Amino acid sequence: MDFAHDCDPFPAAVKVLIAGGFGVGKTTFVGAVSEIEPLSTEELLTQISRATDSLEGVEGKATTTVAMDFGRITLGARHVLYLFGTPGQERFWFMWDELCEGALGAVVLADTRRLDQCFAAVDFFERRGLGFIVAVNEFEGAHRYTHEEVRAAVDLGADVPLVMCDARHASSTTEVLVNLVRHLIETRNEHAPEVVRPHEPSAPHP
Amino acid sequence: MAATSGGPWLDGDAGRLIRPYTVSGGRTRPTVSFDLLTLVRATGSRPHSQLGPDHAQVLGLCGRPTSVAEIAAHIRQPAVVTKVLLSDLLDCGAVATREPTLLGPDSPDLALLEAVLHGLRARL
Numbered sequence: 467m468d469f470a471h472d473c474d475p476f477p478a479a480v481k482v483l484i485a486g487g488f489g490v491g492k493t494t495f496v497g498a499v500s501e502i503e504p505l506s507t508e509e510l511l512t513q514i515s516r517a518t519d520s521l522e523g524v525e526g527k528a529t530t531t532v533a534m535d536f537g538r539i540t541l542g543a544r545h546v547l548y549l550f551g552t553p554g555q556e557r558f559w560f561m562w563d564e565l566c567e568g569a570l571g572a573v574v575l576a577d578t579r580r581l582d583q584c585f586a587a588v589d590f591f592e593r594r595g596l597g598f599i600v601a602v603n604e605f606e607g608a609h610r611y612t613h614e615e616v617r618a619a620v621d622l623g624a625d626v627p628l629v630m631c632d633a634r635h636a637s638s639t640t641e642v643l644v645n646l647v648r649h650l651i652e653t654r655n656e657h658a659p660e661v662v663r664p665h666e667p668s669a670p671h672p
Numbered sequence: 673m674a675a676t677s678g679g680p681w682l683d684g685d686a687g688r689l690i691r692p693y694t695v696s697g698g699r700t701r702p703t704v705s706f707d708l709l710t711l712v713r714a715t716g717s718r719p720h721s722q723l724g725p726d727h728a729q730v731l732g733l734c735g736r737p738t739s740v741a742e743i744a745a746h747i748r749q750p751a752v753v754t755k756v757l758l759s760d761l762l763d764c765g766a767v768a769t770r771e772p773t774l775l776g777p778d779s780p781d782l783a784l785l786e787a788v789l790h791g792l793r794a795r796l
């Protein structure tokens with residue numbers, strides 16, 4: 467008897483990354499938008515830095531882990547969206563490379579009290595070519611800047627959407643994800659019929 | 673306050689210190705490759721050999737399609753160790769898997785994005 471095939475088919479699993487600097491509310495965001503209690507998935511430091519699924523080299527040894535936030539949103543019977551909150555500290559960012567692989571896109575969380583904290587994440591996704599939006603987590607008591615002020619401070623391209631949010635609330639965080647996916651659809655439409663060929667020579671850049 | 677810059681790897685900001693090899697039963701790598709988002713589900717077929725407690729716990733979490741990342745979080749084991757346990761269960765036919773739908777930069781899968789958008793909007 468094999469019930470793996472008919473009565474409960476596998477949904478398509480897709481992922482989105484929630485990134486940003488230290489303490490901007492990534493864990494709070496993932497917990498608020500997820501339908502399951504916030505979980506934390508660990509990777510071995512030794513293992514990811516070599517990008518292999520292997521315990522070779524750590525046999526019999528104690529080794530440390532790095533944790534990433536993890537959440538799930540079931541979207542009907544056929545799709546399930548997974549959220550990964552990336553480790554805030556830059557020294558753990560090598561993990562992002564693997565997480566970026568095949569991701570739909572990313573949300574860069576920013577805190578207006580420490581806007582410089584999101585530079586590195588913005589820069590990372592720009593270089594990776596992964597679609598992203600910036601969401602300002604509005605902590606109360608923090609000065610409210612205008613969109614233009616935040617854009618200027620982060621030196622954000624005009625094509626990258628900027629939204630305000632409250633990382634503690636499901637409706638606000640879901641809205642952020644809606645904005646992200648709309649942005650991904652729009653940018654894909656722009657490039658649509660032309661298939662990108664990675665190895666085609668392009669105009670030289672300075 | 674936690675140290676936030678510099679410093680050695682082995683501090684409070686890095687996670688727990690564990691002995692992964694003990695849980696993996698001495699195996700260093702899974703027999704097949706799993707993504708963090710590979711979905712796993714119990715097939716209902718019981719393995720012939722007696723399952724150890726770690727394998728039994730993992731199998732117990734696969735009643736419905738569940739991601740590797742989620743299983744790892746629940747059993748509080750690193751992803752790589754979880755993958756070794758899952759590959760054992762796959763080898764003996766106790767679970768079936770499905771690879772995640774990965775979106776490449778060169779594959780504008782608009783239908784997929786539209787479906788995700790639709791699903792998210794329905795939650796608002």
Ligand SMILES: Nc1nc2c(ncn2[C@@H]2O[C@H](COP(=O)(O)OP(=O)(O)OP(=O)(O)O)[C@@H](O)[C@H]2O)c(=O)[nH]1
Binds near residue numbers: 604
């Ligand atoms: N008032 C307020 N507090 C928030 C908000 N979002 C997060 N916090 C609080 O800010 C602190 C940091 O939030 P986290 O979600 O842990 O931030 P993080 O980005 O995961 O932090 P690291 O993983 O350490 O980088 C926590 O104490 C949260 O409760 C918000 O929108 N408003």
Ligand SMILES: [Mg+2]
Binds near residue numbers: 492493494535551
């Ligand atoms: Mg956190």
